[in-house]
Amino acid sequence: MAELKIVVVGFGNVGRGLVKTLLFKSDRLTRYGVNINVVGIVDSKGMVYKPEGFRPVELLKILETPRSGLGSLEAAKRYVDLKELYEKTKPDIHVELTPANYETGEPGLSNIRFALNEGAHVATANKSPLVFDFKGLTELARSRGLVLKYTATVMGASSFLSLLKHMKLQDVYSVRGILNTTSNIVLSLAHEKLVEVERAVEEAIVLGIAERDPSIDIDGYDAAAKLTIISNVIGKPVDFKSIERVSLRGLSLREVVMAIKEGKAWKQVSSIDYRSQKARVALEKVEPGDLLYHVRGAMNGVVIETDTGSYFFMGKGGGGVETAHTVANDVLAIALREV
Amino acid sequence: MRALVVVKIGGSNLSNIDSYVRAAGYVRQLYEAGLLPIVVVSAAKGVTDKLLVALQGDRNAFYEVVELYSELARGIGGEKLEHEVRGLAEVPLKAMKAGLERPVLGDIVLSYGEKASKLVLSSAIETEVGRVVRVDAEEVIKTGSNHGDASIIYEKTEPRVEWLVKTASENNVVIVIEGFIGSDEKGVTTTLGRGGSDLTATAIAALGGIGEVRLITNVKGVYSVDPDLGIKPRVVKCLSYREADEAARHGVKRFNAKTFEPLLFFPGPVVRIGDYEHLGSSVMRELGEGDKGPKIVHASLSPYPRVVVIGEDGSRLRTIRRVVEVLESEDVEIQGLEAGVGRQSVVVYMPKDYIPRAVRLLHKHLIGEAGS
Numbered sequence: 274m275a276e277l278k279i280v281v282v283g284f285g286n287v288g289r290g291l292v293k294t295l296l297f298k299s300d301r302l303t304r305y306g307v308n309i310n311v312v313g314i315v316d317s318k319g320m321v322y323k324p325e326g327f328r329p330v331e332l333l334k335i336l337e338t339p340r341s342g343l344g345s346l347e348a349a350k351r352y353v354d355l356k357e358l359y360e361k362t363k364p365d366i367h368v369e370l371t372p373a374n375y376e377t378g379e380p381g382l383s384n385i386r387f388a389l390n391e392g393a394h395v396a397t398a399n400k401s402p403l404v405f406d407f408k409g410l411t412e413l414a415r416s417r418g419l420v421l422k423y424t425a426t427v428m429g430a431s432s433f434l435s436l437l438k439h440m441k442l443q444d445v446y447s448v449r450g451i452l453n454t455t456s457n458i459v460l461s462l463a464h465e466k467l468v469e470v471e472r473a474v475e476e477a478i479v480l481g482i483a484e485r486d487p488s489i490d491i492d493g494y495d496a497a498a499k500l501t502i503i504s505n506v507i508g509k510p511v512d513f514k515s516i517e518r519v520s521l522r523g524l525s526l527r528e529v530v531m532a533i534k535e536g537k538a539w540k541q542v543s544s545i546d547y548r549s550q551k552a553r554v555a556l557e558k559v560e561p562g563d564l565l566y567h568v569r570g571a572m573n574g575v576v577i578e579t580d581t582g583s584y585f586f587m588g589k590g591g592g593g594v595e596t597a598h599t600v601a602n603d604v605l606a607i608a609l610r611e612v
Numbered sequence: 613m614r615a616l617v618v619v620k621i622g623g624s625n626l627s628n629i630d631s632y633v634r635a636a637g638y639v640r641q642l643y644e645a646g647l648l649p650i651v652v653v654s655a656a657k658g659v660t661d662k663l664l665v666a667l668q669g670d671r672n673a674f675y676e677v678v679e680l681y682s683e684l685a686r687g688i689g690g691e692k693l694e695h696e697v698r699g700l701a702e703v704p705l706k707a708m709k710a711g712l713e714r715p716v717l718g719d720i721v722l723s724y725g726e727k728a729s730k731l732v733l734s735s736a737i738e739t740e741v742g743r744v745v746r747v748d749a750e751e752v753i754k755t756g757s758n759h760g761d762a763s764i765i766y767e768k769t770e771p772r773v774e775w776l777v778k779t780a781s782e783n784n785v786v787i788v789i790e791g792f793i794g795s796d797e798k799g800v801t802t803t804l805g806r807g808g809s810d811l812t813a814t815a816i817a818a819l820g821g822i823g824e825v826r827l828i829t830n831v832k833g834v835y836s837v838d839p840d841l842g843i844k845p846r847v848v849k850c851l852s853y854r855e856a857d858e859a860a861r862h863g864v865k866r867f868n869a870k871t872f873e874p875l876l877f878f879p880g881p882v883v884r885i886g887d888y889e890h891l892g893s894s895v896m897r898e899l900g901e902g903d904k905g906p907k908i909v910h911a912s913l914s915p916y917p918r919v920v921v922i923g924e925d926g927s928r929l930r931t932i933r934r935v936v937e938v939l940e941s942e943d944v945e946i947q948g949l950e951a952g953v954g955r956q957s958v959v960v961y962m963p964k965d966y967i968p969r970a971v972r973l974l975h976k977h978l979i980g981e982a983g984s
């Protein structure tokens with residue numbers, strides 16, 4: 274049985290989902306000859322660690338803490354210090370689940386660099402570090418003989434990126450998809466209930482579907498980040514800053530109603546066209562003949578055009594537990610490489 | 613290994629600090645007796661009604677509920693727990709301010725009752741037993757999006773219940789989970805409608821392969837007739853799932869339409885109903901021959917006045933004949949009779965004025981008053 278120690282940095286929806294997944298799917302991991310020990314968990318205000326790994330009951334108690342609540346546990350440190358965490362626990366795998374930040378890439382960027390420099394493999398669902406330094410991070414990992422996995426960064430609840438990564442011999446002409454779940458839910462709500470986009474956003478925030486600051490999603494940053502990652506995986510990188518973005522906020526109820534009358538629907542469509550060298554996150558009125566018309570609510574979908582034909586991928590875009598499964602699969606993949 | 617048991621603590625048993633401590637004491641008793649309870653908790657007494665008032669626009673009614681739970685939390689778990697209980701109120705308050713549409717808002721506001729109750733009860737159980745883990749029903753009970761009366765999607769809920777059962781048994785911990793609450797595909801809170809907590813309990817037992825469910829309320833079991841009608845009822849000792857389902861369909865008190873639904877699909881557990889001291893009634897898959905026969909007499913005025921005799925019966929014709937004989941012997945006017953194939957009841961339609969007499973007669977001759 275391979276014993277691996279992981280630290281979970283970021284303990285929100287996905288971080289909690291990951292700990293639950295590791296707990297509840299431990300049998301499956303055992304079947305693969307792997308035992309994953311969570312040795313440290315970090316949120317923005319504090320951290321808990323235990324060099325020999327937390328027992329299941331301890332993890333369940335940690336899961337009971339409210340958001341930003343790790344520091345309230347008895348054994349917790351009320352500060353975040355990765356250096357101390359690493360010195361005490363010597364993790365094999367670092368899981369980066371902090372929020373995305375498209376101004377600096379932090380804290381994810383420094384955290385991943387730190388982890389790789391300390392000799393830990395990394396699995397991340399946080400996109401922004403890759404947007405800022407895809408090449409640097411992947412090269413750092415390679416040079417140190419480590420693995421950097423990021424499958425959950427695009428269509429988080431699925432293994433889409435792994436499939437795409439596998440298509441090494443195809444020549445990709447274009448990528449076109451619905452990549453941001455919050456925007457898709459908001460637009461679906463606006464069409465179904467005939468409400469203004471602003472109102473649909475407000476509703477999504479209260480329901481916990483959208484972030485309190487929904488800008489990252491509805492102003493197109495998240496989708497642009499995903500395009501950047503996809504372009505890097507394809508091997509034809511597009512710079513994040515060069516991607517044109519349009520906000521959903523500009524869409525009026527009148528335009529929504531008109532689209533419905535025409536039998537169409539507005540979608541936040543992200544695309545890279547390598548022939549015209551254009552990358553953008555736009556609002557498009559799509560018709561039923563377009564595959565993306567049928568990608569509604571919590572679903573994401575991407576059409577990849579290549580020299581061997583078109584491929585359509587569709588799946589749930591995110592969700593704490595679902596995304597956590599993708600991250601856990603990455604952790605397992607790293608572990609299996611170690612076995 | 614300890615045998616798991618699902619225990620639903622009803623709102624009638626949860627009101628003040630003592631009552632929460634009493635409930636926790638009951639859980640400890642079970643634990644000490646070698647069982648491993650999964651506790652399904654309801655909102656405290658009167659809370660749901662207050663929250664319904666809040667939904668009519670009276671924000672103060674909501675604050676009253678928050679104060680009630682905060683006081684309970686302070687008394688049982690101290691300031692930290694109080695802080696958590698108050699923190700939980702943020703989402704419903706925001707939802708009320710945002711003016712969400714009624715069914716969605718309703719579920720967010722109503723679910724506060726169970727969520728806060730869970731925090732308080734689990735803290736009390738922590739003190740009594742020590743080994744307790746809180747689980748969010750929204751993560752386990754997956755439903756459709758019919759807010760206010762959502763249906764459980766069993767195939768999505770089953771693997772989650774499996775996790776729950778595994779967590780409890782592998783770690784030897786008491787799980788505390790809210791009744792009545794679920795979440796839809798988007799993760800938005802839903803509620804299961806009237807009797808939803810009972811449904812949560814039976815669904816967990818049915819899907820988790822757990823042999824026993826205890827629905828703890830404030831009466832000794834299921835009554836053979838509504839005591840408010842002035843007749844001394846018996847406590848019905850055993851019922852089959854089908855009888856219980858039939859009783860629920862006819863609107864018999866303490867039976868809620870959906871409680872027995874999971875058992876019809878995933879049979880197995882015995883559901884015992886009663887109070888802390890006495891679980892007088894058991895609902896089970898099959899009855900022995902001796903346990904068949906009329907059990908409950910129930911009257912209903914709408915849509916048509918009628919009296920229903922509920923009970924599985926090996927010899928249906930004999931029961932029908934007996935019902936008719938009893939009523940005719942006292943000149944009760946019978947307007948119609950219904951005894952469908954596969955149904956566990958005989959329904960007699962009659963003019964409204966005959967109903968009290970008919971109930972008394974049928975109860976006396978087919979079931980017999982308590983102590984008789």
Ligand SMILES: NC(=O)c1ccc[n+]([C@@H]2O[C@H](COP(=O)([O-])OP(=O)(O)OC[C@H]3O[C@@H](n4cnc5c(N)ncnc54)[C@H](OP(=O)(O)O)[C@@H]3O)[C@@H](O)[C@H]2O)c1
Nearest residue numbers: 283284285286287316317341371372373398399429591592
């Ligand atoms: N949710 C999804 O479906 C999904 C899908 C794909 C990818 N992702 C990505 O996965 C990441 C996590 O998503 P999430 O939904 O779990 O986000 P989240 O709920 O906001 O959780 C973020 C966590 O990171 C912690 N954090 C913030 N700053 C930190 C710091 N400086 N050091 C350590 N921890 C810090 C937060 O602490 P507090 O608890 O103290 O706030 C919180 O625990 C994000 O980058 C997101 O874009 C999410």
